[in-house]
Amino acid sequence: MTSLSDTFSALIETVKGNAPLPSDVDHTADTAGDAYAEIINATILPRRVTAKTASGARVSVIAKNRRIVKLIEVHPETYWDGAVAPHETECSGDAEAFSSPFASTFVKIVGKESIRIETAMLSERVDLPKSGYLASKIPSDVAEARENSPVSKQAAAMFTAFPNLPRARFGSASEIIVPEGSAVATDWMATRAAELKSELAGVESDIRFVSLDGEVSHALALVWLGGEGCLVLADTPDEFGELERHLGALRQYL
Amino acid sequence: MASNLREKTQTAVDDLRGSVEGCNLAMLIDPETGLVLCKSSDAAVSQDRLNSVASSAQSALRSSLLNAKGDVSPTATLVSVSQIGKTATTVTLQPIPSHDEALVCRFDGTPDQDALSAAARSVFSITSGTEAA
Numbered sequence: 001m002t003s004l005s006d007t008f009s010a011l012i013e014t015v016k017g018n019a020p021l022p023s024d025v026d027h028t029a030d031t032a033g034d035a036y037a038e039i040i041n042a043t044i045l046p047r048r049v050t051a052k053t054a055s056g057a058r059v060s061v062i063a064k065n066r067r068i069v070k071l072i073e074v075h076p077e078t079y080w081d082g083a084v085a086p087h088e089t090e091c092s093g094d095a096e097a098f099s100s101p102f103a104s105t106f107v108k109i110v111g112k113e114s115i116r117i118e119t120a121m122l123s124e125r126v127d128l129p130k131s132g133y134l135a136s137k138i139p140s141d142v143a144e145a146r147e148n149s150p151v152s153k154q155a156a157a158m159f160t161a162f163p164n165l166p167r168a169r170f171g172s173a174s175e176i177i178v179p180e181g182s183a184v185a186t187d188w189m190a191t192r193a194a195e196l197k198s199e200l201a202g203v204e205s206d207i208r209f210v211s212l213d214g215e216v217s218h219a220l221a222l223v224w225l226g227g228e229g230c231l232v233l234a235d236t237p238d239e240f241g242e243l244e245r246h247l248g249a250l251r252q253y254l
Numbered sequence: 255m256a257s258n259l260r261e262k263t264q265t266a267v268d269d270l271r272g273s274v275e276g277c278n279l280a281m282l283i284d285p286e287t288g289l290v291l292c293k294s295s296d297a298a299v300s301q302d303r304l305n306s307v308a309s310s311a312q313s314a315l316r317s318s319l320l321n322a323k324g325d326v327s328p329t330a331t332l333v334s335v336s337q338i339g340k341t342a343t344t345v346t347l348q349p350i351p352s353h354d355e356a357l358v359c360r361f362d363g364t365p366d367q368d369a370l371s372a373a374a375r376s377v378f379s380i381t382s383g384t385e386a387a
Contacts, residue, residue: 055340076341076363111340183326195318207338210319213371214330214350220322231319233326240367247338248364254340 026114033106033142039117041066041135046128048072048120051106053113055254059106062122067091067132071102079108079252091133099133103145108252112151112204151205151253152226159230161246165239168193171228183218183235192231200224205254207247211240219243225253259380260292266380268294270359270373277370279360282377283308285315285348291355310337311346311358332371332378338364347374355381 027035052058081101281293
C-alpha cells in the first residue's frame with residue numbers, strides 16, 4: 001500500500017506541475033541502473049519502457065508485473081551481447097542466457113552519458129510470456145557489468161591486442177614497443193605519445209583513426225579513455241581493418 | 255566559369271553522399287576559417303550544427319597526430335581523420351599537399367574508407383581544377 005501511495009503521490013505532483021514528467025528526468029550514468037529498475041518495478045500492466053541517451057543509443061523493452069518480459073530493440077544493435085537477436089531472446093534471470101548480456105548492453109548504451117526513460121502503453125495486443133527478468137535484479141546486475149568494463153583498461157587492452165605493430169601507451173603508464181623492421185623508430189613513437197598526452201590533457205575521451213593514402217598507405221589508431229591512451233601504427237589493409245573494427249567496438253565507452 | 259565550378263562541386267559532393275553508404279552529411283569547408291563552402295545532407299541541418307561539425311574538423315586537421323604524415327608516409331596524397339563517436343563517425347579528408355578545402359562527412363556507424371577516399375579524390379580533382387576532361 002505504501003509503494004502504491006508513493007506512485008499515486010508522484011503522479012498527482014506531476015499532474016499539478018510540481019514535478020517533471022518521468023520521461024523528462026535525466027538520470028546520470030551512476031544512477032541509471034537504479035532509476036531503470038525503479039520504473040520497471042513500478043510497471044504492472046504491460047508497457048513499453050525505453051532508456052535512451054542524447055546520442056541516440058537506446059534499449060527498449062516490454063515490462064509487465066515488475067519484470068522485463070520482452071526485449072524489443074537495442075540500438076546500435078552491435079551493443080547487444082546475447083547469443084541471438086534481441087527480439088528473439090527469452091527474458092529471464094538466467095545470467096548466461098539473458099541477465100548478464102542485458103546488463104552489459106545497458107552499461108554500453110549508457111556509457112558516460114545521462115539517460116531518459118520513457119514509458120508508453122502498447123499500441124497493439126502482443127502475446128507476452130509469463131516469465132521474465134525481475135526488476136529487483138537490475139541494480140546489482142548493472143553494477144556488476146559496470147565493474148567488469150572499466151573504461152581506463154581499454155587503452156591497455158588495445159596495446160595488448162596488436163602485438164606485431166608499433167605502438168605506444170601513455171597516461172599513468174608509459175610503454176613503447178616498436179618491432180624490428182617497423183617503418184618508424186622508438187623515438188618517433190615516444191614523440192607522438194608525448195605530443196598526444198599534452199594535446200589530450202583536458203579531453204575526456206577521444207577515439208580516432210587516421211589514414212594516410214598514397215603509393216604506400218599507413219594508418220594510425222588512437223584511443224584515449226579514462227586518462228589512458230594508446231597509439232598503434234599499421235601499414236597493411238588487413239591491419240587497417242582490424243584496427244577500425246577494434247576502435248568501433250570501443251564506442252560503448254564514450 | 256565560377257558558377258560552373260560551383261555547380262560541378264555541389265554535384266560531386268552530392269554524388270559522394272549518395273555513393274558512400276551511411277553518409278548522411280557531406281560538406282566542403284575552408285580548413286583555415288571553418289567556413290562551410292557547400293553541403294549535401296539527408297535532412298535539414300542547422301547552421302549552428304554545420305559550424306560545430308566544421309570546427310571539430312578544423313581541430314582534427316590541427317592535431318599533432320598529423321605531424322606523422324611526412325615521416326611515416328612521404329608519398330601519401332590524401333589524409334583522412336575519422337573521429338569515432340558513440341553512434342556516428344565524422345571523417346575529415348584533405349589532399350596532401352594541403353588544399354584550400356577539406357571534406358567533412360558524417361556517417362551512421364563505420365564508413366567504407368576505400369569508397370570514401372575514392373569519392374573524395376573526385377571532389378578534390380574538381381575543386382583543384384585537375385579533373386580529367
